[in-house]
Amino acid sequence: MSERGERSGNERDWPLFEVFIRARTGLHHRHCGSLHAADPEMALARARDVYTRRGEGTSIWVVPSDSIHASDPADKDMLFEPAMSKIYRHPSFYDLPDDVENM
Amino acid sequence: MADALTAAYALRLGDDALILSHRLSEWVGHGPELEEDIALANTALDLLGQARLLLACAGAREGRGRDEDALAYGRDVLDFSNLLLVEQPNGDFAQTMVRQFLFDAYAVELWPRLSASRDEALAGIAGKAAREAAYHVEQSAAWVVRMGDGTEESHARAQAGLDLLWPYAGEIFEADEVETTLAEKGIAVAPSVLREHWQARVEPVLEEAGLVPPEGTGVRKGGRQGRHSEHLGHLLAEFQFMQRAYPGAEW
Amino acid sequence: MYTQGLNQAVEDGGPEDAELLARFQAKIDREEKIEPNDWMPKAYRQTLIRQISQHAHSEIVGMLPEGNWLTRAPSLRRKAILLAKVQDEGGHGLYLYAAAETLGISRAEMVDRLLEGRARYSSIFNYPTITWADIGAVGWLVDGAAIMNQIPLCRCSYGPYARAMIRICKEESFHQRQGYEAMSRLAEGTAAQKRMAQDALDRWWWPSLMMFGPSDADSPHTGRSMRWKIKRFTNDELRQKFVDATVPQARLIGLEPPDPELRHDEESGHWRFGEIDWTEFNEVLAGNGPCNRERMAARRKAHAEGAWVREAATAHARKKRSRMAMAAAAE
Numbered sequence: 001m002s003e004r005g006e007r008s009g010n011e012r013d014w015p016l017f018e019v020f021i022r023a024r025t026g027l028h029h030r031h032c033g034s035l036h037a038a039d040p041e042m043a044l045a046r047a048r049d050v051y052t053r054r055g056e057g058t059s060i061w062v063v064p065s066d067s068i069h070a071s072d073p074a075d076k077d078m079l080f081e082p083a084m085s086k087i088y089r090h091p092s093f094y095d096l097p098d099d100v101e102n103m
Numbered sequence: 104m105a106d107a108l109t110a111a112y113a114l115r116l117g118d119d120a121l122i123l124s125h126r127l128s129e130w131v132g133h134g135p136e137l138e139e140d141i142a143l144a145n146t147a148l149d150l151l152g153q154a155r156l157l158l159a160c161a162g163a164r165e166g167r168g169r170d171e172d173a174l175a176y177g178r179d180v181l182d183f184s185n186l187l188l189v190e191q192p193n194g195d196f197a198q199t200m201v202r203q204f205l206f207d208a209y210a211v212e213l214w215p216r217l218s219a220s221r222d223e224a225l226a227g228i229a230g231k232a233a234r235e236a237a238y239h240v241e242q243s244a245a246w247v248v249r250m251g252d253g254t255e256e257s258h259a260r261a262q263a264g265l266d267l268l269w270p271y272a273g274e275i276f277e278a279d280e281v282e283t284t285l286a287e288k289g290i291a292v293a294p295s296v297l298r299e300h301w302q303a304r305v306e307p308v309l310e311e312a313g314l315v316p317p318e319g320t321g322v323r324k325g326g327r328q329g330r331h332s333e334h335l336g337h338l339l340a341e342f343q344f345m346q347r348a349y350p351g352a353e354w
Numbered sequence: 355m356y357t358q359g360l361n362q363a364v365e366d367g368g369p370e371d372a373e374l375l376a377r378f379q380a381k382i383d384r385e386e387k388i389e390p391n392d393w394m395p396k397a398y399r400q401t402l403i404r405q406i407s408q409h410a411h412s413e414i415v416g417m418l419p420e421g422n423w424l425t426r427a428p429s430l431r432r433k434a435i436l437l438a439k440v441q442d443e444g445g446h447g448l449y450l451y452a453a454a455e456t457l458g459i460s461r462a463e464m465v466d467r468l469l470e471g472r473a474r475y476s477s478i479f480n481y482p483t484i485t486w487a488d489i490g491a492v493g494w495l496v497d498g499a500a501i502m503n504q505i506p507l508c509r510c511s512y513g514p515y516a517r518a519m520i521r522i523c524k525e526e527s528f529h530q531r532q533g534y535e536a537m538s539r540l541a542e543g544t545a546a547q548k549r550m551a552q553d554a555l556d557r558w559w560w561p562s563l564m565m566f567g568p569s570d571a572d573s574p575h576t577g578r579s580m581r582w583k584i585k586r587f588t589n590d591e592l593r594q595k596f597v598d599a600t601v602p603q604a605r606l607i608g609l610e611p612p613d614p615e616l617r618h619d620e621e622s623g624h625w626r627f628g629e630i631d632w633t634e635f636n637e638v639l640a641g642n643g644p645c646n647r648e649r650m651a652a653r654r655k656a657h658a659e660g661a662w663v664r665e666a667a668t669a670h671a672r673k674k675r676s677r678m679a680m681a682a683a684a685e
Contacts, residue, residue, distance in 0.1 A: 012460070012462040013460055013461050013462045014664065014667065014668065016455070032521075033449055033452055033518075033521075034452045034455070035448060035452070036461065038664075038667035038668050038670070038671040039667075039670075039671040039674065039675075042667065042671075050445055050448060053441070053442075053445065053525075054525070070391060072391065073389070073391045073392050073393075
């Protein structure tokens with residue numbers, strides 16, 4: 001999730017926030033970018049100004065970037081490989097008679 | 104007669120939005136931080152949108168075939184009817200934001216009331232503007248507080264901005280024949296009605312910001328009747344230059 | 355607003371682990387994206403930081419020549435379009451700074467580099483916007499050239515850059531159209547308007563062609579950038595594509611690019627054009643363009659005058675936090 005790998009913590013910038021936007025009700029909030037703001041209220045308002053100029057959203061979350069804990073890409077095999085072998089979690093694993101549609 | 108008055112009223116509100124939008128557009132590309140630059144442009148765009156609708160409405164009511172551009176680019180100072188407040192120069196960011204806040208606190212009280220106007224066109228424009236003003240006033244109020252409460256320097260600048268602009272706020276609540284007659288017909292909002300609501304918005308924000316309105320400054324007015332400050336002529340010289348240099352051309 | 359002319363790779367910065375390098379290259383060859391926390395060669399990181407930040411600076415400095423006409427747009431419709439467009443450039447600068455920040459450099463550092471003259475931005479913005487027609491020409495030619503460069507970047511190997519470019523390209527789709535529309539209006543207008551339009555084309559044509567950067571023969575790092583999929587087409591390929599698209603557009607509205615050698619090559623289907631004056635390009639790049647000083651002065655002024663505003667917001671946020679903490683402790 002986080003794109004904030006190694007950041008030189010520069011005190012001169014306003015803090016960085018990650019912006020998540022729900023495009024319409026029924027969908028997840030989705031990461032769409034980041035911005036700098038002095039406080040969370042300002043971050044919300046500027047997210048609205050910067051990331052919804054074309055009516056892209058109905059709801060916004062902002063999260064201080066340094067609050068995000070990210071998995072280490074070096075652990076990718078350990079974390080995600082096991083799931084790759086569990087093909088029975090995917091619907092296409094199952095053979096059904098052709099006459100059964102839409103299951 | 105009613106149409107002529109409605110035209111004049113729409114023109115007043117349209118000129119406010121037009122001139123304030125123009126002032127904000129002067130900031131674009133020069134803001135104190137990238138995010139704020141984008142936010143200022145948003146407000147400028149909202150106000151420009153309001154101005155275009157209001158000028159078009161005024162032109163239609165006037166019935167002399169003048170469209171939004173004819174009204175925006177074809178009048179001189181004496182025929183502009185915006186508040187003196189909105190034509191005042193940007194100064195620093197504090198001055199700009201204090202000006203914006205004093206205006207937004209008025210707009211946010213005006214538009215919802217005007218959306219109940221018996222004039223359907225005005226009511227429609229007001230409904231749209233009400234939503235925009237609600238956001239604008241939140242943002243300008245937040246900046247007034249940030250600057251008033253922030254550092255010694257920002258406090259001093261915000262106070263200086265308030266001292267400079269406070270005398271222009273009183274004009275918001277002035278009414279002449281235009282507002283008075285139309286308010287009686289349920290078309291316009293009587294400006295005097297807005298004063299206490301405006302105060303109820305402005306006072307707590309200034310208090311939180313630690314800013315104090317200057318006393319005994321009187322009221323600077325005349326914009327509604329075309330008696331402007333020196334600043335408007337310079338603004339128009341720049342704003343109208345193309346239409347003046349190439350009369351009748353299409354762009 | 356991006357120019358490949360700025361796209362020079364940095365020095366390698368020491369030897370890299372051969373196995374990691376091979377795995378990295380294999381990943382790129384499979385068209386997989388590189389993400390911020392992934393291993394990457396130092397030169398890849400440095401090249402990207404340089405390219406993305408220059409791209410961001412170009413957007414921000416690019417607000418100035420167009421912003422020059424915000425207060426003088428000839429109609430309210432044009433004023434609204436221009437405001438929205440200049441605002442978009444600011445937004446694009448912001449997305450790009452954010453993409454560069456994922457590589458471990460702060461915005462403040464990037465801005466310092468720009469203001470101290472250590473970072474470049476697209477030279478095209480060192481040309482003046484003298485008449486209203488320049489706004490049409492910038493949209494039509496400069497944004498047109500930029501979009502040719504930017505569309506391939508949507509497939510750039512670095513994930514955050516590619517995603518920023520997708521958003522930017524989507525938003526920019528109206529920029530070139532509005533410019534061409536503004537030019538068309540002038541070209542079909544009065545004699546004075548037509549003169550203005552042709553004059554703008556005369557001044558912006560060659561600088562627009564230069565936006566694609568030096569000829570492939572003089573672009574030593576093209577090979578590596580192509581291999582890393584930071585760059586997808588060569589400078590000359592893109593330039594030709596631009597000329598092929600633009601010449602018919604100009605003629606359609608009765609304007610003529612200022613190139614006596616311009617001719618259509620029936621065999622290849624391409625428009626052949628004359629020699630580009632690279633001395634001019636290098637002069638502007640070296641800081642001797644018509645507006646280099648003005649542009650930098652404007653950016654420095656905005657940054658310096660914004661300092662107290664940024665500090666005020668920080669100070670207020672700090673006070674607010676400590677007040678809230680005290681209130682919570684008192685409960």
